[in-house]
Amino acid sequence: xxxxxxxxxxxxxxxxxxxxxxxDDISLYIRKKExxxxxxxxxCGKTTTLRIIGGFETPTSGEVLFEGKDxxxxxxxxxxxxxxxxxxxxxxxxxxxxxxxxxxxxxxMSKAEIQKRxxxxxxxxxxxxxxxxxxxxxxGGQQQRVxxxxxxxxxxxxxxxxxxxxxxxxxxxxDMQLExxxxxxxxxxTFLYVTHxxxxxxxxxxTIVVMRDGHILQIxxxxxxxxxxxxxxxADFIGESNILRGEMIHDELxxxxxxxxxxxxxxxxxxxxxxxxIRPEDIMLVGEDVGQLVGTVQSVLFKGVHYEMxxxxxxxxxxxxxxxxxxxxxxxGLNVVPFNIHIMKPMKEAGK
Amino acid sequence: xxxxxKRIYLALILIFLYVPILVLIVQSFNAGKSRAKxxxxxxxxxxxxxxxxxxxxxxxxxxxxxxxxxxxxxILGTLAAIGIYSMKKRPQAVMMTITNLxxxxxxxxxxxxxxLLYIFAKVERGYFTMVLAHITFDVPYVVLSVLPKLKQMxxxxxxxxxxxxxxxxxxxTHVIIPECKQGIVTGALLxxxxxxxxxxxxxxxxxxxxxxxxxxxxxxxxxGISPVxxxxxxxxxxxLLVLLLIVNHRTGDNKG
Numbered sequence: 001x002x003x004x005x006x007x008x009x010x011x012x013x014x015x016x017x018x019x020x021x022x023x024d025d026i027s028l029y030i031r032k033k034e035x036x037x038x039x040x041x042x043x044c045g046k047t048t049t050l051r052i053i054g055g056f057e058t059p060t061s062g063e064v065l066f067e068g069k070d071x072x073x074x075x076x077x078x079x080x081x082x083x084x085x086x087x088x089x090x091x092x093x094x095x096x097x098x099x100x101x102x103x104x105x106x107x108x109m110s111k112a113e114i115q116k117r118x119x120x121x122x123x124x125x126x127x128x129x130x131x132x133x134x135x136x137x138x139x140g141g142q143q144q145r146v147x148x149x150x151x152x153x154x155x156x157x158x159x160x161x162x163x164x165x166x167x168x169x170x171x172x173x174x175d176m177q178l179e180x181x182x183x184x185x186x187x188x189x190t191f192l193y194v195t196h197x198x199x200x201x202x203x204x205x206x207t208i209v210v211m212r213d214g215h216i217l218q219i220x221x222x223x224x225x226x227x228x229x230x231x232x233x234x235a236d237f238i239g240e241s242n243i244l245r246g247e248m249i250h251d252e253l254x255x256x257x258x259x260x261x262x263x264x265x266x267x268x269x270x271x272x273x274x275x276x277x278i279r280p281e282d283i284m285l286v287g288e289d290v291g292q293l294v295g296t297v298q299s300v301l302f303k304g305v306h307y308e309m310x311x312x313x314x315x316x317x318x319x320x321x322x323x324x325x326x327x328x329x330x331x332x333g334l335n336v337v338p339f340n341i342h343i344m345k346p347m348k349e350a351g352k
Numbered sequence: 353x354x355x356x357x358k359r360i361y362l363a364l365i366l367i368f369l370y371v372p373i374l375v376l377i378v379q380s381f382n383a384g385k386s387r388a389k390x391x392x393x394x395x396x397x398x399x400x401x402x403x404x405x406x407x408x409x410x411x412x413x414x415x416x417x418x419x420x421x422x423x424x425x426x427i428l429g430t431l432a433a434i435g436i437y438s439m440k441k442r443p444q445a446v447m448m449t450i451t452n453l454x455x456x457x458x459x460x461x462x463x464x465x466x467x468l469l470y471i472f473a474k475v476e477r478g479y480f481t482m483v484l485a486h487i488t489f490d491v492p493y494v495v496l497s498v499l500p501k502l503k504q505m506x507x508x509x510x511x512x513x514x515x516x517x518x519x520x521x522x523x524x525t526h527v528i529i530p531e532c533k534q535g536i537v538t539g540a541l542l543x544x545x546x547x548x549x550x551x552x553x554x555x556x557x558x559x560x561x562x563x564x565x566x567x568x569x570x571x572x573x574x575x576g577i578s579p580v581x582x583x584x585x586x587x588x589x590x591x592l593l594v595l596l597l598i599v600n601h602r603t604g605d606n607k608g
Contacts, residue, residue, distance in 0.1 A: 054511075054515060055514075055515075056511050056514075075514070076511065076514040076515050077514045077515070077516075077517045077518055077519055081515075082515055082516065083511070083512070083515045085506075085508040085511070085512055086508070087506060087508070088506075089506045089507075089508035089509050089511070089512040090506075090512075091509065091512070091513075091527055091530075091531070092531065093530045093531055093533070102513070102516050102518075103516035103517050106516065106517040106518055106522070107517065150516065151515075151516075154516065154517070
């Protein structure tokens, strides 16, 4: 990838608070018009990364390049990025119109021009006619839209969003995900999105950055991250997984749960410990006599599209998703095709 | 039965609280000088009050001191509250203790210690020292009414303003201060009322030549009090009542 195309480059960013390391040597880049998501559990450093780009935190070391220029010492009000804050941070003493116009007034724009742009934004976020309302009289979803409009009206190069949908209910969240994504595509603005919701990340992003404990574990497009998780943590965090300790016998043969399985991975060496990851939907239920493994159904949960069954195979209890249900207590066979067995280096090494 | 008892109890409380003031107000309209005899309704003592130069002068001192002290204390207190708000936890706790201490201290302690300070610093006591003293005891009240407003604020509001292109100064004047405006006004009203009716601290921090109403009334009582002071006290009661109602109305609004 050419350096020129990078809009933002983080180079070896570290951040410490009172001796506690929050970010440890993070490097990543964001291209123009890309939708990048920082994904990870709380405390992984994703919000800190966003705040460093917004200018609200100064990294302890490292460079933040914006179109190739270091902006670490640039205050937030001189950066060409805008932030949609967690819980919106709207100005309660201003009405919807004045909230959105706040940034434009600072740019000394003419009244007519401000009016035109604010009205356009109100239209864009489906809040036409709401200009005179008090912001605290709006619903959560409407406040969310005002917050987005307030940022977008300034035509930022990059829009930073810090868990913007976290406070909304499930249905509204799904709608807003689609709306945000289509808005991003129509306006051609770069989005940097922070969330702990893996489904949200998979739905919306061009690129996902998985973080944990101040480290980046994996960067890739959603499909790549789901199909080829870099380690057991990523596998577990993105979707559901069965994670087992195993041993790589030699290339394309792995042993776990008390027997050997053919697989497609190679290059780990011979007789080395590995983590084995199998997605619950990749386990096929077959007759007791033809299964690679045999187990007893411990519990069955109806999940809507599928059933979730916990199947005890003696050494390990597998989580299995299937559209057909096996009754509790019955004996079943489990099969996994080689392609669906994911072999990873054990976690401690993979952390780096 | 319980209800009736409750009502009687409440009535008794109100009677004990307000009957003396009522008597005072009635007496202020008494034409005669005697407290024992009603000699007809009159504004005589109010006319007397207005034409009494020393009382009018004291009134001027009281009001001007209160206004100056309120303005200065409101500015200092608001800035202090913003400063304390943005401190880290430990120093914040220390600052809050320092702020609360003068409020819990008896006025006499504040008054005497200020007097000693002025003597020690060889500052001649008078109007200026009284203003300084009033600012001193007003500031904590402003801090205490502004700080909760700041704490109610969404923590990212200031950052949001910067994010949208506001300089820190613009964010302070256009976002932070409007956000805690209610607290600032409440604090100012509180400071003003406290300043108006302060006696103890004023007594120790001024000279006999510069007297405000409370110190003047105090010295007047030594000679036997004239009904002029009933009129004066009635007026003060009404003014303070109005201010108090405004303050209460505002705090009531804040909850809603």
